[in-house]
Amino acid sequence: MTPQPHDILFRTLADPTRRAIFERLCRDGDQTVGALTAQAGVSQPAVSKHLAVLKQAGLVRDRHEGRQTHYSARLDALTPLTDWASRMTRFWESRFDNLEDLLKRMDQ
Amino acid sequence: MTDRANETRTVTVEREMPHPPEKIWRALTQPHLIAEWLMRTDFQPVAGQGFSFSAEWGAVEGRVLEVEPHRTLSYTWEAMGLESVITWTLTPTAGGTLLRMEQTGFRPDQDQAYNGARFGWQRFFSNLEALLERTQ
Numbered sequence: 001m002t003p004q005p006h007d008i009l010f011r012t013l014a015d016p017t018r019r020a021i022f023e024r025l026c027r028d029g030d031q032t033v034g035a036l037t038a039q040a041g042v043s044q045p046a047v048s049k050h051l052a053v054l055k056q057a058g059l060v061r062d063r064h065e066g067r068q069t070h071y072s073a074r075l076d077a078l079t080p081l082t083d084w085a086s087r088m089t090r091f092w093e094s095r096f097d098n099l100e101d102l103l104k105r106m107d108q
Numbered sequence: 109m110t111d112r113a114n115e116t117r118t119v120t121v122e123r124e125m126p127h128p129p130e131k132i133w134r135a136l137t138q139p140h141l142i143a144e145w146l147m148r149t150d151f152q153p154v155a156g157q158g159f160s161f162s163a164e165w166g167a168v169e170g171r172v173l174e175v176e177p178h179r180t181l182s183y184t185w186e187a188m189g190l191e192s193v194i195t196w197t198l199t200p201t202a203g204g205t206l207l208r209m210e211q212t213g214f215r216p217d218q219d220q221a222y223n224g225a226r227f228g229w230q231r232f233f234s235n236l237e238a239l240l241e242r243t244q
Contacts, residue, residue: 088119098145103127
């Protein structure tokens with residue numbers, strides 16, 4: 001099956017280091033790779049790689065300023081996670097209804 | 109305060125039912141009963157066991173993670189390209205059973221990492237929640 005937007009987000013954020021980088025961008029605003037590396041506990045190439053994956057998932061955007069690249073979080077990209085949750089809630093609510101009907105029939 | 113965080117992180121449906129846990133457990137674990145309210149399946153309540161659910165709209169693949177008869181049942185749920193974990197909890201009440209279903213959408217790469225990963229998500233979303241409250 002084709003990957004869904006929420007699937008890509010979950011997979012992207014499932015990595016704790018990557019999630020920490022994204023979280024930091026959400027919390028502290030724009031950051032350079034250097035500033036992120038100083039706190040990430042992994043090498044700069046590793047941070048750059050995580051940023052590339054985040055960018056591909058639409059979770060961060062980059063902005064070039066002189067020789068520096070600044071990264072920032074795109075919170076609107078998290079919308080499919082909320083959509084997924086409301087779709088699944090409707091699915092399970094209707095299955096709970098079915099389950100209650102079945103339990104009534106099982107009394108006999 | 110945590111409403112939006114919960115909505116994003118997991119799907120939880122909870123209902124009190126006027127039936128004993130043993131009876132609800134049967135409906136959750138016996139294939140011919142599961143077929144009546146959820147989907148056709150070859151499910152068996154044995155940890156590590158793979159199974160599939162099928163419906164007109166597609167199929168769900170899963171693997172049983174935890175079985176504690178009449179109390180807890182959890183399994184992976186892979187559908188539409190998303191692997192999540194379903195956890196059923198049955199709590200006896202004066203009038204029957206409180207049945208709770210929690211679906212958490214992330215990939216537990218290994219069982220050992222499961223709890224750590226789950227807490228990581230919880231912290232992530234509660235931080236995010238706090239941030240969204242400040243910025244709106």
